[in-house]
Amino acid sequence: MADKQKLIVSFAPFWHNGSRVTDRSLQILLAASPAAFFGIYRFGISALGVLALAVSSAVLWELAFTRVAKRPVSVGDGTAAVIGLLFGMMLPATLPWWAVITGTFLAIVVARQIYGGIGANPFNPAAVAVAILMLAWKQRMDIDSALVNYVFDFPAAFPLGAVKAFGTGAIKELSLIDLFMGRQVGGIGTICGAALSAGGIYLVLRGVIRWEIPVSFLAGAAATAGVFHAVDPLRFASPAFHLLTGFTLFGAFFLATEDASSPVNFIPMLIYGAVIGAIVVFIRNIGVFAEGLVFALLVGNLIQPLLDKIRPKALGKVE
Amino acid sequence: MTTKNAFWGFGLPRLEHTPLPVGSERLEAIALPQTVTLLHRRPEEKKAIPLLKTGDAVKTGQKLSLYGNADYVTSPATGKVVSLSPVTGNFGRNLTAVTVATDPQENFDGEFDAARSLLSLDAAGKFLAAVPGQPGLERLTDPERPIKTIVVCGVDEDILVVTRQHVLASRLADIQHGIQILKQLTGIEDVVILTRREAIQGHGSIGGRVMGVDPRYPAALPLLVMANVFRQEVPAGRTCEDKGFCFISAEAVASIGSAFSTGRIPVVKTLTVIPKDGRIRLAQAPIGTPIGAILKHFDVTIAEGDRIVFGGPMRGTAVFSPDHPVQPDTDAILVLDAKAAARTSDYPCINCGECVRVCPACMQINLLVRYLEAGKYEDAEESYDLNSCVECGLCSFVCVSKIPILQHIMLAKHELVRMRSTETLTETIDG
Numbered sequence: 001m002a003d004k005q006k007l008i009v010s011f012a013p014f015w016h017n018g019s020r021v022t023d024r025s026l027q028i029l030l031a032a033s034p035a036a037f038f039g040i041y042r043f044g045i046s047a048l049g050v051l052a053l054a055v056s057s058a059v060l061w062e063l064a065f066t067r068v069a070k071r072p073v074s075v076g077d078g079t080a081a082v083i084g085l086l087f088g089m090m091l092p093a094t095l096p097w098w099a100v101i102t103g104t105f106l107a108i109v110v111a112r113q114i115y116g117g118i119g120a121n122p123f124n125p126a127a128v129a130v131a132i133l134m135l136a137w138k139q140r141m142d143i144d145s146a147l148v149n150y151v152f153d154f155p156a157a158f159p160l161g162a163v164k165a166f167g168t169g170a171i172k173e174l175s176l177i178d179l180f181m182g183r184q185v186g187g188i189g190t191i192c193g194a195a196l197s198a199g200g201i202y203l204v205l206r207g208v209i210r211w212e213i214p215v216s217f218l219a220g221a222a223a224t225a226g227v228f229h230a231v232d233p234l235r236f237a238s239p240a241f242h243l244l245t246g247f248t249l250f251g252a253f254f255l256a257t258e259d260a261s262s263p264v265n266f267i268p269m270l271i272y273g274a275v276i277g278a279i280v281v282f283i284r285n286i287g288v289f290a291e292g293l294v295f296a297l298l299v300g301n302l303i304q305p306l307l308d309k310i311r312p313k314a315l316g317k318v319e
Numbered sequence: 320m321t322t323k324n325a326f327w328g329f330g331l332p333r334l335e336h337t338p339l340p341v342g343s344e345r346l347e348a349i350a351l352p353q354t355v356t357l358l359h360r361r362p363e364e365k366k367a368i369p370l371l372k373t374g375d376a377v378k379t380g381q382k383l384s385l386y387g388n389a390d391y392v393t394s395p396a397t398g399k400v401v402s403l404s405p406v407t408g409n410f411g412r413n414l415t416a417v418t419v420a421t422d423p424q425e426n427f428d429g430e431f432d433a434a435r436s437l438l439s440l441d442a443a444g445k446f447l448a449a450v451p452g453q454p455g456l457e458r459l460t461d462p463e464r465p466i467k468t469i470v471v472c473g474v475d476e477d478i479l480v481v482t483r484q485h486v487l488a489s490r491l492a493d494i495q496h497g498i499q500i501l502k503q504l505t506g507i508e509d510v511v512i513l514t515r516r517e518a519i520q521g522h523g524s525i526g527g528r529v530m531g532v533d534p535r536y537p538a539a540l541p542l543l544v545m546a547n548v549f550r551q552e553v554p555a556g557r558t559c560e561d562k563g564f565c566f567i568s569a570e571a572v573a574s575i576g577s578a579f580s581t582g583r584i585p586v587v588k589t590l591t592v593i594p595k596d597g598r599i600r601l602a603q604a605p606i607g608t609p610i611g612a613i614l615k616h617f618d619v620t621i622a623e624g625d626r627i628v629f630g631g632p633m634r635g636t637a638v639f640s641p642d643h644p645v646q647p648d649t650d651a652i653l654v655l656d657a658k659a660a661a662r663t664s665d666y667p668c669i670n671c672g673e674c675v676r677v678c679p680a681c682m683q684i685n686l687l688v689r690y691l692e693a694g695k696y697e698d699a700e701e702s703y704d705l706n707s708c709v710e711c712g713l714c715s716f717v718c719v720s721k722i723p724i725l726q727h728i729m730l731a732k733h734e735l736v737r738m739r740s741t742e743t744l745t746e747t748i749d750g
Contacts (some may be wrong), residue, residue: 005621005640005641006639006640007621007625007626007627007637007638007639007640007641008624008625008626008637008639008657009637009639010636010637010661010662010663011625011637011663011723011725011726011728011729012628012630012633012634012636012637012661012712012715012725013631013632013633013661013712013713013715013716013725014626014628014635014637014653014655014660014661014665015322015632015661015716016322016632016661016662016715016716016718016721017322017323017324017716017717018322018323019324019673019717019718019719020719020721021666021669021719021720024671024719060639073656077666085360111627116667117667118666118667119667119668119669119670119720120667173606194411205327206326206327207324209673210645239504240510243425244687259669259671259672260669260670262670263672264670264671264672264675264676264685265675265683281385307681308686311681311683314555314558314680314681314682314683314704314707315542315543315546315552315555315680315681315682315704315707315709316542316546316552316553316554316555316557316680316706316707317554317555317662317707318555319706
């Protein structure tokens, strides 16, 4: 036994299904891109500028923070780019550069890295950033005032703003098909329901996100909107209108499904989605904001740890 | 079998227990090597002196008890002891490696043959503890855990492993005799034979009820068989024996049968060998054969970074040397190319929930792993069902962050046991 060969050992299991964090990030970027490109087509070069700045500054904030905090450099996993893109897609196309950079700072550093980085953020980072910007620079985040210099070949008022101010009479002209195909104004990447749904369904089918959250989200929003609409059809818009305007589809597929801040068990996922969906419509119909999805989402994130207490009985557990 | 995710990843991964390949009736016989090595448990005391010394002659089937206690190994060959050396096993277990230079002239030990006709269960345990399949007969005589049902496992617990299935398919007479002996010695009448669900036919006449197990991994693990086949969930942290069930591998039962019918202690182990190409081969080799000799037989070369695993890909144990010997419970030898072996990382949990959805024990692994990484094992046990784990490895298999979750769980269980034994020790000394 002179030439003793020593082998590398490792622990079971010796197989892995090959999934990687980077792949998930790439899938999300890919799924979000049709809606983002549609936004660039609709709002032009300034939209491209906002998205590019959002993605690049998010990546740079992540890099800078991990360097300063002496944490392992994690920009390679693509999650910072995902947060940057999703954040950018909710912004009006005219938002100034300094607001974009502040926003990505809030998303990456404040909402994510301070809490411990990937997997540890209690709130959706992109939603935190948008919520703070909405409160800090109300005018600049307001779709109607931000897009005042644009000329469109369709009604150029933010649909949710119009219905909030003038009731359902103001949105009579809007066809649901037009809204679904992106003939509306809004955040850069949130206006084309067709592209968002395609991206979201793609993510569900690839196993990156789970169907329970978007489905219960949309069902919760539709049901709540249905009740409001039935009570006062002149003041409150129909469920279909609520699903196709604002951030609804974007939020259901891309925001609420964020891993760290959403539950993992079946029933909690359903409750989580439905609660956010319901609060979205509450805020829109009787709250201060025309579009309060990010606030609804933050409430959902807040109750997530509680929801995950609802769990199936473990094998052999003695009560 | 492909182990990677399909392009469309909707739903759960589907891993199956490998069925016995068609045309695998013939076993490749590995010749008796020049030396065999047996691993004998070594007592804690530093200066325990083995009763055996270098140069002692041993016979095939001879019981070698090194320290005068209940532990022993069975020599698989006739020859001379050439070395006795201390080695460390998994989880720091103290072992003594007994190396025997084999003599082609076989000479069988007659002690068991002379005693077999008047044997009691206790006495049988004094001869048969180290036969192929490792029956663990002491479990049948524990007065605190009376056994009602003996479960003969004709299913293998890991993927790619087909050893027990092969034994069940090819050694019916031995198993039948083994069951008869077990019934006789223990007085336990209820015997269940576990097979794959589709292979349930043809085993009715060998002396027990036949029950089928789902082919989907990890349905063949005893704790899941208890819950899903027998509908008797074992409380977390307890054993099947606590519920009155004793799982014995089909090979161990066959070994008992053959020992009693021939009067010779069986020493040849059936093995599933899975070289890097993934083609399943079946072999038989004397216990104590170094893996290197088996791999040489199949023309497998080992390169830098390759893994040699005792057992299957999900639950096996990597060994660090090709000199490591086949042991009574070694059902499979898996060789993995350096590139094919899973890597782990120190990336944090991203809370994707894949582990939670795949866990057959319904554990909240996303939360559990945070406690385990922080070393808070008691909290993990108390609030996050650490003891419900059936150790199937699926959580690590699907982990996007490649966290070695199963390793964390095993370490936590080990540490808790160690902590408690130290506590009891201190209490005894204080009291």
